[in-house]
Amino acid sequence: MKALVLSGGSGTRLRPITHTSAKQLVPVANKPVLFYGLESIADAGITEVGIVVGHTAPEIEEAVGDGSAFGLRVSYIRQEEPLGLAHALLVSRDFLGDDDFVMYLGDNFIVGGITKLVKDFRESGPDAKILLTRVSDPRQFGVAVLDEDGGVIGLEEKPEDPKSDLALVGVYLFSPLVHEAARAIKPSWRNELEITDAIQELIESGARVESEVIDGYWKDTGNVDDMLEVNRIILEGVERRMDGEVDDTSQIIGRVVVERGARVSGSRIVGPALIGAGTEVIDSYIGPYTAVSENCRILDSELEFSIMLRDSTLTGVRRMEASLIGRHVHGASRPRVPNAHRLVLGDHSTFEISS
Template sequence: MSEPRPLKALVLAGGAGSRLRPITHTSAKQLVPVANKPVLFYGLEAIAASGIREVGIVVGDTAAEIQAAVGDGSGFGLDVTYLRQDAPRGLAHAVKIARDYLGDADFVMYLGDNFIVGGIDPIVRRFRAQSPAAQIMLTRVSDPRAFGVAVLDGDGRVVNLEEKPAAPKSDLALVGVYLFGPQIHDAVADLKPSWRGELEITDAIQWLIDRGLPVESTVISGYWKDTGNVTDMLEVNRLVLETVEPRRDGTVEDSELIGRVVIEDGAVVRRSRIVGPAVIGADSVVEDSYVGPFTSIDARCTIRDSEVEYSIILAGASLSGVGRVECSLIGREAEVTPAPRVPRAHRLILGDHSKVQISS
């Protein structure tokens, strides 16, 4: 029995994260935490669990932050190499700049801001067994116009792919995990920029199809999210929190904990009510407050005389004396306080592309 061909991973972590501004003005979108762990880490753990060890991470303007968080990859059981991309020029461009690193190895391409329940081990095993030129994951979506869209024939083979079509021919969207054989490099080398000015991976896969090379697909019924906006971040946070086991490593005084609640080391909860699933991060303080379900409070936060539910609070943020806060993403070191009662006016300091809802 012949040895399987080597398999590497290419993780894309260079996007600008425009849909998560203003959070991503100062932080890589792949490092925004879900249940107090960066989204990128879930992907790296899934790659390691599938047996892959060599990983190239494509980075851009946030390279220093990504490298500081991931290091050499040893914490994940991986050997990480960083590949610099001068600007986001399409998924196929990321493959192009990784050509020397990938060599003739098969590889998994994993978008660093994507979240897939159940990992990628089953699809990796199938790819190793069948060795197609490409293997893609698909899921049914209500509005395919925001995704790469695939059309299958009666036997389930991929016959057509299109990137963000105005008039989609199916409801099958490409999930952000792809598996490729070395043939993909010939396809990428032959590409021209699309109408978006990018080298599209859908065009590269179509190149393979047009030349009769095998392209397999798997329609997944499990959970997948592109965490590129706040709504999806909160939904993924909810999903992950539903799996946490209760743990009390910090201090709880005169408080009520209900359901699956994690109190991390150094955290202090006083005279408060925490309804899980929820996580209170290391060295955070919650006093005289209510923390409701599906809330992640990161490290070094302060919640005093406030109520928060179904939200993500990033490291060092504080809420003091505010009423109900829900469905919110609060950035690092942010401060939320009551407005002065008189005069009745709103005082705002907002970053570019902010969105604010005010009850007058």
């Protein structure tokens, strides 16, 4: 069995971060989200991985290399334009051959990995298996309709009027039969070859398509709020570790990791939190669910429930929360400008001002 990891796309919902970085490489808990998917694939016993890349190919290839760091053998497959998930299948045909495979969207995150899902697929042997989860706004996803027995009877991509609240999770398991289905479909109204249409083609041709509604945690980390939420979930599992330098005037509370080469002075850090290697935290407060990457400097500032990427600084900034701070960002305070109200009021007037 092989794996196909999709790591193209422009990441428009994460701009301006993705103007200079692939969305799959934006870190949560100080590790690129793509790496969590690769680790899940390796844990499931799959070693042959094809990564579909687009214009951010050089950055992806530099970060992942040949895959040996994950126990994988990685090949790179170029998709010149993001023309849909089914199009990614078509350009990957030579790599996939006639093997079963798991298709994993590189910016998705599933707590607990995919080991059991792969094992069940191998044992039951359907032509395809899709994962579903209930969402509050199905219009943002591919949506599945099931019959009374849980069988998949219909799929639609980002419908205006969803027929269910069951969204497709970004992990799919396929037999080679899906290649024929992908060749048979036409571009959608978005001018893309939709994977939902390819799966619908399988259903209509009589193929066995199974589904599983997952209760575990799943996120598409395509926007800032979802990235912060995944960061929170991962930080819930960290164990306290002090490899860096923490002076006697600092207070470390709870599950905090201070990496080697980091320095904390005159500060208060409340976990769960990560302080990356080479980072300095001086006379500052770092609150829960915050991940600060390597070689940052935080001076006389407060940061909580946030992600701060490498080589960035905060000086005299109060207070920041629920923020995603990119690389080489420099934030500083400025002198407070007095606030004033200018009024012209007649006799016997009444006024109220919130100030």
